[in-house]
Amino acid sequence: MNSIDASEHYELGATELSPSLLTVIIDTNPHAWAALEDSLPLAKAVANILVFINAHLACNYANEVAVVASHSQKAAWLYPVHNDATSQESSDRDGDVSMNGDGGAASQTNKYRPFRMVEEQVTRKLKELMDSTHSADLRGNTSMLAGALTLALSNINRRTIAWAEEHGGASLDDAAAEGTGATGTGPSRYSASDEDERLQSRILIVSVSGSSNSAHQYIPVMNSIFACQRLHIPIDVCKLSGDAVFLQQACDATKGVYMALSEPRGLLQYLMMAFLPDQRSRRHLVLPTRIDVDFRAACFCHRRVVDIGYVCSICLSIFCEPPPGNECLTCGTPLDVGNYGSRPALIQRKKKKKKRANGASAVGTPMSRGTPTPGP
Amino acid sequence: MADSDEEYVGDVTDDEDDFQVAQSDRAQPRKRKQRGGAEWELSRTWETLVEGADGTISSTVEGLLEANKRKRLLKDTTPLQRGIIRHLILILDLSEAMSEKDLRPTRFLLTLRYAQEFVREFFEQNPISQLGVLGLRDGLALRVSDISGNPTEHLTAIQALRTQDPKGLPSLQNGLEMARGALFHTPSHGTREVLVVFGSLLSSDPGDIHQTINTLVADKVRVRIVGLAAQVAICQELCSKTNRGDETAYGVALNEQHFRELLMDVTTPLATQKQSASSLLMMGFPSRTVEPCPSLCACHSRPSRGGYMCSRCGSKVCSLPAECPSCGLTLILSTHLARSYHHLFPLRNWVEVPWRRASSSACFACGLPFPAVPPEAQWSAIESHTKGMSVSSRYECPACENHFCIDCDLFAHEVVHNCPGCQSKSAPVVSERMDTTA
Numbered sequence: 001m002n003s004i005d006a007s008e009h010y011e012l013g014a015t016e017l018s019p020s021l022l023t024v025i026i027d028t029n030p031h032a033w034a035a036l037e038d039s040l041p042l043a044k045a046v047a048n049i050l051v052f053i054n055a056h057l058a059c060n061y062a063n064e065v066a067v068v069a070s071h072s073q074k075a076a077w078l079y080p081v082h083n084d085a086t087s088q089e090s091s092d093r094d095g096d097v098s099m100n101g102d103g104g105a106a107s108q109t110n111k112y113r114p115f116r117m118v119e120e121q122v123t124r125k126l127k128e129l130m131d132s133t134h135s136a137d138l139r140g141n142t143s144m145l146a147g148a149l150t151l152a153l154s155n156i157n158r159r160t161i162a163w164a165e166e167h168g169g170a171s172l173d174d175a176a177a178e179g180t181g182a183t184g185t186g187p188s189r190y191s192a193s194d195e196d197e198r199l200q201s202r203i204l205i206v207s208v209s210g211s212s213n214s215a216h217q218y219i220p221v222m223n224s225i226f227a228c229q230r231l232h233i234p235i236d237v238c239k240l241s242g243d244a245v246f247l248q249q250a251c252d253a254t255k256g257v258y259m260a261l262s263e264p265r266g267l268l269q270y271l272m273m274a275f276l277p278d279q280r281s282r283r284h285l286v287l288p289t290r291i292d293v294d295f296r297a298a299c300f301c302h303r304r305v306v307d308i309g310y311v312c313s314i315c316l317s318i319f320c321e322p323p324p325g326n327e328c329l330t331c332g333t334p335l336d337v338g339n340y341g342s343r344p345a346l347i348q349r350k351k352k353k354k355k356r357a358n359g360a361s362a363v364g365t366p367m368s369r370g371t372p373t374p375g376p
Numbered sequence: 377m378a379d380s381d382e383e384y385v386g387d388v389t390d391d392e393d394d395f396q397v398a399q400s401d402r403a404q405p406r407k408r409k410q411r412g413g414a415e416w417e418l419s420r421t422w423e424t425l426v427e428g429a430d431g432t433i434s435s436t437v438e439g440l441l442e443a444n445k446r447k448r449l450l451k452d453t454t455p456l457q458r459g460i461i462r463h464l465i466l467i468l469d470l471s472e473a474m475s476e477k478d479l480r481p482t483r484f485l486l487t488l489r490y491a492q493e494f495v496r497e498f499f500e501q502n503p504i505s506q507l508g509v510l511g512l513r514d515g516l517a518l519r520v521s522d523i524s525g526n527p528t529e530h531l532t533a534i535q536a537l538r539t540q541d542p543k544g545l546p547s548l549q550n551g552l553e554m555a556r557g558a559l560f561h562t563p564s565h566g567t568r569e570v571l572v573v574f575g576s577l578l579s580s581d582p583g584d585i586h587q588t589i590n591t592l593v594a595d596k597v598r599v600r601i602v603g604l605a606a607q608v609a610i611c612q613e614l615c616s617k618t619n620r621g622d623e624t625a626y627g628v629a630l631n632e633q634h635f636r637e638l639l640m641d642v643t644t645p646l647a648t649q650k651q652s653a654s655s656l657l658m659m660g661f662p663s664r665t666v667e668p669c670p671s672l673c674a675c676h677s678r679p680s681r682g683g684y685m686c687s688r689c690g691s692k693v694c695s696l697p698a699e700c701p702s703c704g705l706t707l708i709l710s711t712h713l714a715r716s717y718h719h720l721f722p723l724r725n726w727v728e729v730p731w732r733r734a735s736s737s738a739c740f741a742c743g744l745p746f747p748a749v750p751p752e753a754q755w756s757a758i759e760s761h762t763k764g765m766s767v768s769s770r771y772e773c774p775a776c777e778n779h780f781c782i783d784c785d786l787f788a789h790e791v792v793h794n795c796p797g798c799q800s801k802s803a804p805v806v807s808e809r810m811d812t813t814a
Contacts, residue, residue, distance in 0.1 A: 075800040080743065147800030150788075154741035154796050157787045219721065220794045222714040227792040230500070249711055297661045297710035307687035308705070311657045313461055313565035314648075315720060316713045322656055331457075336565075336655035 019062035020200035020278040021159055023152040024049060026078070028069045028126070029143040030133065032208035036241055040264040045240075046126065048268040049206065054115045055276055066155050067122050068148045069129055070205075073137040075147030078125040079118055143209050145246075146220035153227055156201045163199040200279050202256070203228065203235045210242035218246070225250045236275050240264045252293045259288055301329055442769075442782050458645040459567035460716045461657075462505035463523065464498070465555040466491065466571050470513040470537070471546040473576035473605065479632055483575050483604050484542045486632060491534050491573070494639045499527040501643045501719075503712040504697055505566075508558050509533060510551055514544030515580050517554040523562075525697055548572070548579035548610070549588050552599070556588075559597055565655040568597045571642050574611060575604040585610060592618050598646065602638045603628040645719050660687035660705045662696070674701045718793035726773050726785055728766035731755045736770060739781040741788075741796040746770055746781070773797050 026049065033042045053065050067078040111119075225246075228235055234256035237247045241264070251258035257274055261267065274288055296305045299320035310319045317330040326335050468491060474484040491509070498507060508523030509530055521533035552570065559568040570592075579585065592599065592614075599618040601611045607628055615626040629635035662684040670679040674691040675698060683692040689703040697708045731749055738745045746769055755767075770779040778797030780788070788795060 073801075077743070144800060146794060147796065147798075150792055150794045150796040150799050151741055153792055154784050154787060155743070157791075158742035158744060158783060161783060217799075219714065219717050220799050222711065223718055223793045225711075226715055230791065253711065293664060295661065295663055295709050295711070297713070306661060308658065308660050311659050311713065312654070313657055314457060314654045316460060316716055318710070318713070319656075326656075328654075328656075333654045 018163075018198065018200060019060050019064065020056075020202065021064045021066065021156060022053070022056045023066045023068065023156060023201065023203045024053065025068045025070050025145075025148045025152060025203060025205045027143045027145070027205070027207045027209055028129065029072045029209040030130075030138060031072070032210075032241060036208065036264060040240065040267060045206070045264075045267055046123070048271065050119050050122065051268055052271040052276070053118055054112075055272060057114050057118070058112075059276075059278075064159065065118060066152065067118070068152050069126065070143040070145050070148035071129060071133070072143055073133075075144040075151055076125070076129055077151065078129075079121045081121055081125060142217075144217075145205075145207075146217045146224060149203070149221065149224035149228075152203055153224060153231075153233075156203075156231075156233065160199050160201065201231075201233050202279065203233060204275055205235060205237045205247065205250075206240065207237055207244060207247060208240045208242060210244060221246050221250075225253055228254045234279065238267070238270060238275065240267070248293045249295070257287055457648050458719050459648045460502070460504070460645055460719065461566040462502050462569060462645060463507075463559055463562040463566050464505065464569040464571060464642075465508045465510060465523070465558055466494070466573075467510045467512060467517075467551045467555060468520070468534075468537075468573050469546050469575045469604075470511040470518065470540070470542045471544055471576050472542055473546075474542040476575070476605075479604065479629070479635065485538070486635070487573050487575070487604075488534055488537055490636055490639050492531055493636075494643065495527050495530045495534065497640060497643045499525075501716075502645060503715050504706075504708060506562070508555075510554055510558075511537065512546035512548070512551045513542065515547045515550070515582075517547065517550040519554070523558050525699075526695070545578065545580040546574070546576050547581050548574070548614075549581035549583060549585045552585075552588050552592060552614075556592060556595060556597060560595070563655075565657065567646060567648070568595065569642075569646070570597055570599045571639075572599065572601045572611075573604070573639075574601055574608070577605050577608055579608075579610065585614075589614055589617050598625070600625045600642055601627075602635065604635065645716075657706065660700070660707045661710060662687050662693075662707050665692075723789055723793050723795055724774060725789075726771040726780065729768050729770035729772045729779060731768050733772075734768040734770055734779075736779040739784055740778040741780055741784040744781045744783070746779070776801060 026046070028042070033045075036042075053067070057063050057065060066080060069076050069078050225235065228250070233254060235247075235250045235254045236256045237244070237251050237258045239247065239258070239260040248258055250256070259270060259274055261270055277285060296307065297309060297318050298304065299306050299309055300317045301319050301321075301323065304320045306318065306320045310322055311317070312319070312328040312331065312333065312335060314333045315328060315331040317328060319329070323329050323335070327333070328335055468487060470484070474482070474487065476483050479486045495507065495509075498505070504525070506523050506525050507527075507530060509520040511518040511520050520537065521530045524530075551572070555570045559570075562568055597618060599614050601615055603611060603626070605628070607626070612623070612626050616623055619625045627638040627641075629638055664682065665685055666682050668681075670681045671692065672678065673680050673683055673694040674686075675693045675695075678694070680692075680694050683694050684696055684707060685692055686700040686703060686705060686707055688705045689700060691700060691702045693700065693707060697706070697712055699706055731752075732755075734746070734749050736746060737748075749768070766782075769781065771782065771785045772779050773795045776795060776797035780796070784796070
């Protein structure tokens, strides 16, 4: 019937679109930002990111945002800030701003409230973070990406659960899982059963530092990437400087957007054009993706990049050649190396007849082990 | 599920009696077993309920829910040596007994659905493993899909089973023999495993099944069984013998949920037994290529533009992990290896926090506010009777001593396998867990 009077067209339009949660991970490694000082100072970059966040918030009144700083020695929340003593001064429990006239200048009063709250908290927390950084913390040129990703994922998990509860359990599976205490449904609870009826989450990493020094973070970062893949959360990467094999693989695995900016000054434009559309809009867009993702593995013994490697069947460590002593360098298991890398067997050279005749061998005819003859 | 089910079981057992005469007195006991299953004792759930101070039971109910969530978390987290490279044969019962409707919609349809989920989850958790599927129908073992590492093949093969109805009697022996044959050529560094979903209470075998069990033990094949009806003695014997006396390899599903849990438990790799051989495997790590015009792939002979070049012989395969069709080299991405690391380096269990140490006010990871600490006099009154649940709703990571809520605890251990606290701090804390591989 509907197809006759064409009313289904209007019903379609009436369905409410679920909001999306954008988590921005800002790499605040001071080393790398100092190197970028000429083209894009941190203050300007943060201002650009705030404009981008405002654009995201303006897309849908229910859209949410979270900002995590991935600093050189720790990962910290910039927004939302939980149980923070200083935040209680400016706003009370409901988020109402106290009327004592502190903080907010007169020019701020006309700003859309969500915009202002994000801006105030992010800048304040960022300042605190920078103030608390000592010169001793600046040794490594890395950032705590794994921690930032894990924090972001925990928040996404919390928001997804809260959103599903508010909306009466978006999908049946989720509702059942919540109802029974989610004992065993593990994977089903976390796999996106119905894309459109969940809170849409995505993660944007604004990255400046290279990953070459962060080998110890490999497993945690990979774990977070697999979690994103499982939850259908795309990881977008906006790379301002440095190289990052992890991040390329992260984007590839989670179907996110990877962009290395050749011109960091145009950050805002890149953000608005490439990273603003949410998952639903992205289905209709041609996305800027990288084709040549570096998938090669580095061996554990010499850190060489290998095409063909040897893998320990117990701990899955990668070696570029059979390890010395045929013992795995990581787990110490004696390994059955098989024939890899061994030299072809040599035929023993024929010994001289005389020698053998002089020896005390009891073997009858010395000729019996002599020249190999064809045939029997 | 209780009421409607009881009616139905009654109906079906009447019909079944003609071909299962030998067990005609089975209808009543079996029904009881289904309720109790392996855990025979009644659990008196009402006895754990305690009225709260306000006269309601809501606090206890919430506590029970929380304890339930946490129950599966408290598994052993000692980093065991596990057989990461697995060869598993999934045997599905396709006999008459599977058409019963005690599991909704029927045992058969539910098994097929869960089998598909199992295949997906199995390859998610064990990307470099191999799987094959067999069926038991009409007294014969039926090959559903050959042993391979490609999930889509198995999924379509299982999907195709839906069009056929379950029929006849199952033969456990035939199935095991066929599985043994399929696993015969697998290399010794991998595990050999069989998972049987068994809905019947009998097995109509052509020969002596004990003989088969002995050969399975000799071939180091480990058998796990998920029963759908009741415990069967031969299954119990089969599992304990092939798993060196480990009784937990045999489970009987109490309900749909439990059935799923039992299946999904198998996706975690087993701890290796002592004598398993370890070896060094040669593997290729190919790079992805994109060509301007399509060419045929070596695996399916289909034209495609993208693909991966074998690093030894240069033939193109369309998806990884795969074995190079021309030179036989195992082709894999380093990310596939990384996916298995969390089995080898599991996240430690978090501990409950008593009121005495409940200094935090909100979850470290997600910011959920914790209940405030009550005055010291009330500490014992609020003491929970539920095991595994923290009185203060806080859970602490023993390494970084941050406090987390139950949802983050669950999420960190089941999905991310990272501790948000340890990862957010500077290197020393992190490295102690990582230095083995870095």
